[in-house]
Amino acid sequence: MGTALFLVLFTTATAHAAGPPERSRPVKELIREAEAAVARLDIARARELWAEVYEIERSNVAMCTMGQLDARMGRWAEAMVELSQCVDQMPAPRTKQERSLYERRHADLARARTRVGEMVLVPAPGVVGMLVNGRGVKHGSSRVFVPPGQHEVTAVGEDGQVARTSVKVEAGESKPVPLTLDKPAPVDRAQGPERASGSPAPGPAAPKGPPQGAARPGPDLRVVVTGTMASVGLLVTGAVCLQSAQGFKQEATAAWKSADSGRAAGTALRPDYNEIIDTAATGKLMSVLGTGALVTGAAAGVATLVYVWLPNDTQIRVATHGAEIRFRW
Structure with missing residues (x-):
């Protein structure tokens, strides 16, 4: 009240x-x-x-x-x-x-x-805009009051330059903040504004793509033949291994049944269980090898097709455990 x-x-x-x-x-x-x-x-x-x-x-x-x-x-x-x-x-x-x-x-x-800090902005010639903590400063103002702490001051030049500085101000403190800009490189009018950055003038631009009248190089036939043969060979090997695995599995199953029936009748000789176990293990190994061969063969076939159809400048990069393998054609 x-x-x-x-x-x-x-x-x-x-x-x-x-x-x-x-x-x-x-x-x-x-x-x-x-x-x-x-x-x-x-x-x-x-x-x-x-x-x-x-x-x-x-x-x-x-x-x-x-x-x-x-x-x-x-x-x-x-x-x-x-x-x-x-x-x-x-x-x-x-x-x-x-x-x-x-x-x-x-x-x-x-x-x-006593509760705020004061920054006295001192812009250099060519500064057309100033910001404090991302907020624009009114044109013509030089005194900016901020809470105590760290603050970011940005200056923008008439040629598009941007300069940033970090300023720490304490409560009750008045601190001058000079704002300077990097001078832009002079423009060589004979060469055009591209020389303003100070980099050497680029030579004539290289034509994109193959020269006119030159045929674009196709895939290496040796790579295609090798990939196809490897794919077919692996697929055939995988099929043979799976067929053999099926035979070993059937043989082991028959041996187990024979041993069980003979033991029940009491007339059969004592079966060699180690041989039966080895037969079953061989069948399992052949199944694993056959499956791996089929997967590898299919991958080789797909890679060959990709090699044939993708552009010659395509890169495929596979990074594993920090190492990088590049395939390029």
Whole structure:
């Protein structure tokens, strides 16, 4: 309630000092709503309403009030900007009440200054834009208030150069920040703007693709024949191994059945179980070898087809455990 009363007294004192024109009805409504927001301690809402007032009448009263409300919310960088403008535009006090208000605004500004750091941007010739922490700096401004800590300052040159620097500012500190740009290399008009980067002038561009009238080289016939033969050989080997595996499996199964039936009748000789086990193991090994041969043969066939159909400048890279194998044709 005391803050609301203070705002009213502040507005009245400024009105007597500068003699502003009568406020419009929308402005009066906004101020009344802002005072109600302060009374219920909704400082953020009051700040929004005073910003609307400032957009309408651009008064120093609104600017000072926004600075005070931002300070109450701990937004010291914003408060510093607003209170600086507030104090700069306050007229010299003529009454005791104006003197008290004048001194309080200076005290608010001094308190805000101890909570923020100040960067004084010193742009070099050719700088057309500046940003602090990604936010543009108003053209012509050189003093930027920021919270204490590390900040990124960016300068943009008229030729598109970009320079970045990191600046650490402490609370209450004012630090100059020179912004320089790398000078662009002079343009050789005889050679064109391509020489501006300082790189040597490129020679005539090489024609893309094979020369006109020259046939594009085809795949190496030796590679195709070797790949085809390897694929067919592996496929045949795999089929033979699988057929043999089936025979060993059938032989072992028959031996087991014969041994079981003879043992049940009590007339058969004691079977050689080691031989049966070896036969079954041989069948399993042949099955594994046959399957591997079929897979490898199929892969060789696919690789041969890929070699024949893909363009000659294609690269296939296979990286395994940090090693890289390149196949190029």
